[in-house]
Amino acid sequence: MYRIIFNRPIAERIKHMRVVAPFIASKRRPGNFVILIPDEKGERIPLTIVDSDPHQGTIDLIYQEVGTSTFKLGLKREGDYLYRIVGPLGKPTHIEKFGTVVAIGGGVGIAPLYPIAKGMKEAGNRIVTILGARKKELIILEKEMGEISDDLRVWTDDGSYGKKGLVTHGLQELIDEGLKIDMVLAIGPAIMMKFVTKMAAEHNLPIIVSLNPIMVDGTGMCGACRVVVGGEIKFACVDGPEFDGHQVDFDNLILRLKAYRKYEIESLERFAGFYPEVKTYLQGGVR
Amino acid sequence: MTRQPARFPEELKKKLRARFNEDWRKELRRKISVKERLAIERVAMPENEPMERIKGFFEVNKGYTPEMAMEEARRCLDCANPTCVLGCPVAIDIPTFIKLIEKGDFIGAVKIIKETNSLPAVCGRVCPQEDQCEGHCAYVKMGKKPVAIGNLERFVADYERAAGEVEIPEIKLKKGKKVAVIGAGPAGLTAAGELAKMGYDVTIFEALHEPGGVLMYGIPEFRLPKSILKEELDYLRRLGVKIITDFVVGKTATIEELKEEGYEAFFIGSGAGAPWFLGLPGEELNGVYSANEYLTRVNLMRAFQFPEYDTPIPRGKRVAVIGAGNTAMDAVRTAKRLGAEHAMIVYRRSRAEMPARIEEIKHAEEEGIEFIFLTNPKRFIGDENGWVKQMECIRMELGEPDASGRRRPIPIPGSEFLIDVDIVIIAIGTKPNPLIPQTTPGLELAKWGEIKVNWDTMETSIPGVFAGGDIVRGGATVILAMGDGRKAAYQIDRFLSEKRD
Numbered sequence: 001m002y003r004i005i006f007n008r009p010i011a012e013r014i015k016h017m018r019v020v021a022p023f024i025a026s027k028r029r030p031g032n033f034v035i036l037i038p039d040e041k042g043e044r045i046p047l048t049i050v051d052s053d054p055h056q057g058t059i060d061l062i063y064q065e066v067g068t069s070t071f072k073l074g075l076k077r078e079g080d081y082l083y084r085i086v087g088p089l090g091k092p093t094h095i096e097k098f099g100t101v102v103a104i105g106g107g108v109g110i111a112p113l114y115p116i117a118k119g120m121k122e123a124g125n126r127i128v129t130i131l132g133a134r135k136k137e138l139i140i141l142e143k144e145m146g147e148i149s150d151d152l153r154v155w156t157d158d159g160s161y162g163k164k165g166l167v168t169h170g171l172q173e174l175i176d177e178g179l180k181i182d183m184v185l186a187i188g189p190a191i192m193m194k195f196v197t198k199m200a201a202e203h204n205l206p207i208i209v210s211l212n213p214i215m216v217d218g219t220g221m222c223g224a225c226r227v228v229v230g231g232e233i234k235f236a237c238v239d240g241p242e243f244d245g246h247q248v249d250f251d252n253l254i255l256r257l258k259a260y261r262k263y264e265i266e267s268l269e270r271f272a273g274f275y276p277e278v279k280t281y282l283q284g285g286v287r
Numbered sequence: 288m289t290r291q292p293a294r295f296p297e298e299l300k301k302k303l304r305a306r307f308n309e310d311w312r313k314e315l316r317r318k319i320s321v322k323e324r325l326a327i328e329r330v331a332m333p334e335n336e337p338m339e340r341i342k343g344f345f346e347v348n349k350g351y352t353p354e355m356a357m358e359e360a361r362r363c364l365d366c367a368n369p370t371c372v373l374g375c376p377v378a379i380d381i382p383t384f385i386k387l388i389e390k391g392d393f394i395g396a397v398k399i400i401k402e403t404n405s406l407p408a409v410c411g412r413v414c415p416q417e418d419q420c421e422g423h424c425a426y427v428k429m430g431k432k433p434v435a436i437g438n439l440e441r442f443v444a445d446y447e448r449a450a451g452e453v454e455i456p457e458i459k460l461k462k463g464k465k466v467a468v469i470g471a472g473p474a475g476l477t478a479a480g481e482l483a484k485m486g487y488d489v490t491i492f493e494a495l496h497e498p499g500g501v502l503m504y505g506i507p508e509f510r511l512p513k514s515i516l517k518e519e520l521d522y523l524r525r526l527g528v529k530i531i532t533d534f535v536v537g538k539t540a541t542i543e544e545l546k547e548e549g550y551e552a553f554f555i556g557s558g559a560g561a562p563w564f565l566g567l568p569g570e571e572l573n574g575v576y577s578a579n580e581y582l583t584r585v586n587l588m589r590a591f592q593f594p595e596y597d598t599p600i601p602r603g604k605r606v607a608v609i610g611a612g613n614t615a616m617d618a619v620r621t622a623k624r625l626g627a628e629h630a631m632i633v634y635r636r637s638r639a640e641m642p643a644r645i646e647e648i649k650h651a652e653e654e655g656i657e658f659i660f661l662t663n664p665k666r667f668i669g670d671e672n673g674w675v676k677q678m679e680c681i682r683m684e685l686g687e688p689d690a691s692g693r694r695r696p697i698p699i700p701g702s703e704f705l706i707d708v709d710i711v712i713i714a715i716g717t718k719p720n721p722l723i724p725q726t727t728p729g730l731e732l733a734k735w736g737e738i739k740v741n742w743d744t745m746e747t748s749i750p751g752v753f754a755g756g757d758i759v760r761g762g763a764t765v766i767l768a769m770g771d772g773r774k775a776a777y778q779i780d781r782f783l784s785e786k787r788d
Contacts (some may be wrong), residue, residue, distance in 0.1 A: 023539045036614060037496060042495075043597040068597050084496045086533035132368050179423065216588070216598075219535055221504075221560040222580035228571050233564060238722070252571050255673030259573040263599030270594045 001081040007074070013065045014108055014282070015074055016050075022057030024049070024087045030119035031093030031210070031242055033112075034059070035218035037084040038072035045069045046215045046237070048112035049088060062111035062140065068267045071278050089218045090241050093119055093208075099182035101125045102174060103149070104167050105134045110141050112182055112187055112210055113187040114148075116242075120185070121148040122175040128179065129153070130170035132188070136161035151200020181205050186245065190257060195249035207245035211236045213256055224257050228252050299378055303369060303582045306383045315386055316365050329432040330359040337653040341623050342773035344508040344591060347650055348412070351442040353393070355469065363434045366425050366696050369435060376425030376456050377403045381420055381436055388439055394450070396442040405480045406473065406769060408448065408515045411441025413506060414646045414766045415613075448518055462486040463506050464783055467550040469536045469723065470675040473499020473765045474556030474756025477772030478779075482554075483526040485780050490529040490550075492536050494722075497587060500558055502765070503586040505579070507617050509624070510647075513586075537726035542752065551786070552751045555738060556772060559757035560720040564713055565609065569667030574675035578608070578618045578714035585621055603627045603710030607678055609664060610714035611636075616647040618712045630656050632708070635663040635696040661685070661695065665703065667711060678706045706741060719758050727752075737761045745775035746782070753779055 005018040024034060033048045051060040065074045077084070093116045101120045105113035110131055121127050129149040133139045134157045146152050154162025155170045167188070176179065182204070184207040186196040193209045200207040213225040213236050220238035227236050228249035234240065272279040306312065333349040334340075340347055351359065371381045380399050382484050387396035400407045414436035416422070424433035447453055468475045471493035479489045497503050499516045524530065536542065542553055562577035564570055581600070584590040590600035606622035608615045611634040620668040623630040631652070634641060637660045641648060652658075653658045661683045668677040682702035685694035731739040731748035738747055738754045745753045755771025757763060 023534070024444065027539065041596045043588075072597075072671060084533050086494065086496070086535060089538060149293065216580060216583055217495060219538075219560070219722060221562070222583050223562050223564065223577040224580045226564075233566075233571060249571075252673070254569070256573060258672070259674075260599050260601075262545060262602075263593065267599065268592045 001083070002085045004078060004080050004082065006078050007076050007080075010062070011140045013059055014138070014140055015063060015065070017061045017063070017073065017076070018058050019061065019082055019085065020057055021059050021085050021087075024085070025057045026053050026054040027057050028059065029093065030115040031090060032088035033090050033190060033218075033241065034061070034085050034087035035089060035215065035277050036061075036082055036086075036204070038069055038076070039083045042072060042083060043069050044071060044084075044216055046089070046212070046218055046219065048115070048210070048241075050111050062108065064108040065281070067264045068271045071271060071275070075230065075275065086218070089237060090279050091239070093242055095119045096122045097124045099125065100128060100180060101183045101185060102128045102130065102171065102179075103145075104130045104184065104186040104188070105145070106130070106167055106186075106192040107134070108140065109188030109192070111143065113185065114141050114144055116185060116187075116210070117145065117150050120183075121241035125183075126150045128181075130155065130167050130174075131162075132156070132167035132170065132192070134158065149209075166195075167192060168199050168203065171199055175203055183208065183214035184245075185209075190250055190254045193248075194254070195246070197245035197250070201246055208242050209245040209248060210242045211240055211248065211253060212255040213253060214259065227256075259262055291526070299372070303372065303380060303382070306380065307365070307367065310364065311390065312386055313385075315389055318606060319361060321364055324362055324364055325429075327358065327362045329362065330355045332435070332438050334650075335659070337650075337655070340509065341620075341654050344624060346512050347509050348441075350445055351438055353391075353446070356388050356393075356439055356442040357391060358434050359439060360385045362426075363389070364425055370423040370425065371420040372719050373651065374419045374680055376419065376422075376766045377773060379440075381419075382444065384443065385436070385439060388443065393446045396439075397447045398529075400440060400443065403773070404766075404769065405477055405773075406519055407440050408444035409473070409502060409519065410510060410766055410769070411437050411439075411444055412511050412515075415764060417645050419766070420615075429506050448515075453518075453522060455522070456484055458484065458527065459486050461488070462783070463490060464552075465490065465548075465550045465583065466552045466554070466779060466783075467492060467536075467542075467545050468554045468556065469542075470494075470500060470556040470558055470758075471498030471530060471757075472556055472558050472756060472768065473502060473534075474558075474758075474768035475500070475554065475608050475773040476519070477769040478554040478556060478753075478755070478776045479772075480523050480526060481526045481773055481776030482779060483523070483528045484530065485776070487783075490531060491762045492534040493530060493532045494535040494557075495587065498530050498532060499554075504583045505617070507582065507586055507621050509620065510617065514659075537722040542723070543727075550784055553753065554772065554775050555723055555747070555752065555754040555755045555758055555780060556768065557720050557723050557758045559717040559760075559762045561718045562713070563716050563718060565715065567665065568665060568668060569668050569675065570713075572667050572669040572675040573673050574603070574709055575667055575711045578610070578614045578712050579717065580617055580619065581712050582722070585625070591625060591688075600625065601710060602626045603708075604629075605706075605708045606710040606712065607633050607664075607708045608712045608714055609633050610716070611641040611643055612714065612716070613643045613647055614650050615712075615714035616643045616656075618714050620651055620654060622710065623654055623656060627710075631659055631706070632656060633659045633662050633664065633678075633680065635661065636693065637661055640693045659706070661696065663698065664711075668705075675708055675711055678708050678711060679703055680706055707713070716762050717757070719761060723758075730766060733761075735761055744778045745771055746778060751782060751786075753782075765769050
């Protein structure tokens with residue numbers, strides 16, 4: 001069992017959990033993820049390791065409450081336990097000194113972006129960061145990203161914080177300013193990564209994306225997480241989760257992410273029956 | 288696939304001969320004549336009704352009663368040269384255990400089986416007996432149905448558990464040496480059990496959150512109830528075996544790092560867990576599954592109890608399973624139980640070449656599974672939501688035999704046709720999981736990523752690291768994996784004993 005040190009909100013419906021997992025804490029590298037199971041009847045869900053403390057034997061996870069599993073996580077309190085956690089999984093990020101790296105994070109995608117950008121910074125890269133979200137309340141890790149960035153710009157869809165627009169506007173702005181970009185990192189919703197990749201292609205920029213397909217075992221056993229990369233089937237859990245964005249079939253990823261939508265809603269509605277708090281959220285309309 | 292030739296080692300011959308000549312055996316042989324024995328019909332396995340059983344996941348076979356078992360045991364001729372033993376990958380002393388059943392000594396019988404097979408309740412259920420012990424039975428040569436060795440094995444194992452008489456063998460002197468077993472499937476569990484009995488301090492590292500390997504995530508409840516697996520695992524724990532789940536060797540820690548933790552020998556039984564896909568267009572569509580994913584969702588994650596359990600599985604109305612092995616049968620029969628109106632096996636060869644056990648095929652037929660032979664998919668077609676809706680197939684005919692000895696299927700040009708589907712399950716086999724080979728420098732591999740071993744010792748290219756089961760065979764059976772685990776355990780003992788000086 002894995003004890004929870006804290007589990008606190010950092011933005012609207014986004015929480016930061018620190019949990020005791022000594023083996024994982026000592027082994028993990030930027031880009032690695034874990035598979036966890038909230039309770040005995042829970043699913044296996046992947047989450048990127050945001051940070052770790054090998055001395056304390058803890059890892060940090062950040063998640064958005066969107067479905068039964070993440071709401072279950074959200075209800076955990078300090079001193080509670082996670083049923084299971086396994087890792088570190090996936091290939092770690094290929095980190096080298098590229099020069100100037102533009103790190104683009106959308107919404108809760110800023111969480112997996114942080115360790116990778118940090119690794120890139122430590123390797124001597126100049127980090128120019130673009131953070132985006134629908135509104136001010138959904139921007140996370142601005143301070144932490146600021147500490148490892150040489151330049152940081154925030155964009156919101158509704159203009160409630162930073163500049164008004166999408167992260168693609170942010171990238172366009174950098175290109176227009178004549179910034180020499182050696183690598184783009186983009187992590188966020190599949191649709192965001194798709195359009196950032198499209199823009200990168202138009203400007204001949206190399207781009208790394210981190211994919212978030214549905215997974216079950218996370219060790220290459222089932223193929224639930226298969227993605228089309230360069231026309232071939234790859235397993236995000238063992239071949240990724242990071243890939244050359246130009247090779248990724250995002251439209252397929254977007255369709256596959258919706259595969260269980262009907263079941264996710266059914267499950268969450270049932271779960272909401274037990275928790276008024278979740279019910280209130282649902283009444284606001286499931287995205 | 289590498290197959291070990293069947294041999295009758297001198298030692299085994301001696302043991303069989305000595306028991307054959309014991310007075311009680313002679314007595315039993317005299318009691319009923321061969322002619323009378325030959326006249327007894329094979330006792331059919333009692334089964335739950337097909338239309339009842341497809342409503343749930345309970346076990347199909349109900350098992351023999353003691354009377355049925357003794358009746359079936361009487362059929363065994365107690366041959367002087369028991370070829371059935373040669374057909375058994377772990378050389379169980381079959382005639383002795385059957386004759387003990389005839390005598391009514393069921394506990395004695397299970398003890399004989401357990402000399403070489405620590406999981407008889409599992410093997411009695413999932414072994415392909417028709418290719419092994421029963422395939423070598425003297426009755427077969429006479430054109431008759433073989434003695435139901437598998438049913439008898441299952442009976443005594445179940446009898447022992449029901450009687451609560453599962454004995455924990457006395458552990459000899461503790462050796463004070465740590466052995467790591469990687470993977471809690473049939474190979475690993477067997478190796479761990481044997482090593483624990485020898486007095487080693489054994490820890491099993493399992494990647495998933497439940498031990499059992501394919502017995503847990505692959506084989507469904509209706510063929511192997513999980514309660515049986517749980518009892519076998521309890522037995523191992525009582526032998527002192529430690530099982531650490533959620534630990535991916537190669538990721539959580541490497542073999543090298545475990546060595547630093549004091550483990551002096553290793554057994555890798557990580558299995559052939561990586562699924563093959565067909566490489567056809569549309570395979571990335573929603574609704575197309577590997578058998579591994581489909582079965583894992585249902586068996587390990589209990590998706591059949593969704594939404595009480597959180598993992599979902601779509602309940603398809605028209606489910607096509609590609610392949611005709613045991614896994615394909617498990618998948619298609621699971622789909623039927625999840626409410627499929629049409630649960631289909633699509634196989635490129637004909638009925639005669641199907642690799643599944645005869646019993647699985649029979650059960651599938653009884654349950655209304657549709658078999659579409661000499662047919663191969665060409666591509667999968669999706670709807671506007673990216674969900675599979677049709678499968679374009681081509682008819683096949685059989686040509687000359689290929690390397691496997693089976694006639695090669697050849698597509699018939701212009702014979703393409705469409706099958707409506709809402710779920711496709713690909714069950715064409717698995718390959719070794721690459722995680723350990725990738726993270727263990729110096730480990731030599733064969734063509735498809737199988738770990739190379741010396742077949743006499745099961746030792747890999749790294750001294751002190753042994754391997755067995757599907758990670759070396761690439762996709763075989765539970766009993767072969769168990770045989771490897773057992774053999775490796777003795778070799779690990781030899782290795783560690785020699786290492787002392």
